[in-house]
Amino acid sequence: MLDSLKHFGRESWLLISASLVCGLLLAVANAALGPRIELNKAAKLTNLAVGLLPDAKTFAPLDPVEIRALDGRTEPAAVFKAMTDNKVVGWVFKAVGAGFADKIELVVAVDASFQKIAGYDVLSSSETVNFGDQIKDAYYRAQFTGAPVGRLTLVSPGTAKPEDIDSSIVAISGATISSTAVVQAMNYYLPQFKEQLEKKGLIGNGSNP
């Protein structure tokens, strides 16, 4: 037994030590650069939100709301109130979908009453160029602009017109997983954010935005 342990130590001490050193290096780099990366993401989110709600002049962050993520964990999520001259013109938040290569992070904007989707843009994705990354293209994104907040359905190309604004979203040919990820993210996150904002009394009957 002791001989086995000695043999194990002799053969693997370098690997274990190197793993510890590399882990430490990564932890330090992540701690040092992580906050700046998050700031960059927040700045990008606001920039994209301006494109989705062009009438908005300011995007005021609200207190984070509790949202169930795709993996089932509950985590705080940021919501921005889009304002023009003290008038609410919409709400902006982040949604995440399970893409082909990695998770897809979306910026989603809805109207002031949370009835219609104002649009979405892609915050980050690693989808295949010319296939999955067509979720960034205006052709696909335009189908969501004005669509009702409710259950969206992904349909095959040719079974519906992409220019019709309704709850049917025409998939991108050759990129079904990425198309599905966007629709699933909408269906998963929109009801949750709506419920949270209703609870806070920010939308719905008797809202006081």
Added chain:
Amino acid sequence: MAATLDGQTGEYREVVATGLWREMPVFRMLLGTCPTLAVTAAVKPALTMGLCVIFVLVCSNLMVSLMRKALRPHVRILLFTLTIATFVTIADLFLRAFQPRMSEVLGPYVPLIIVNCVIIWRAEARASNSGVLVSIVDGLAMGAGFTIALCILASIREILGTGHLFEIQVLPKAFPPWAAMGLPVGAFLTYGFVLGFINFLKRKRA
């Protein structure tokens, strides 16, 4: 003493010449072809990729060189991969923090440096059996050779594809940009023509 210094200088000169020409990864060894084709549509991303590769090469060579006397054959590749992955992740985090726009342009190609065979090749061929200083110089020279090759290809493609270099207009506005140069076909054609030109020069010198 003087002879030793001369010998050392000669060794470093040899290492530099190997990285910059004799075993230049992209044009002489045809290694690291994936980023060579993927990120050379413009000079800025090509230069950024080159700098990231230099950083990873120098750091991984340094670390492998420090560990070389304790390396055991069965964990060798595992240790190389661990080391390379660590420094690639640090480079990726740095880009996302300080060059977020460039990080987006390069996309998955920065994390993919982990599988760039130039780096594991230098860890195996140089750092695992050389001293620290030689390994660092080797990383710098090989990285510089890789970066120069990327910048040459990117310059040709950016000029012909857009009429610009570093986003500055260099061709007359009457020149119609060759859009194909920004696409994969342009990458393959440019790489092929430059390789052909280098082979032509080599034969002429021989």
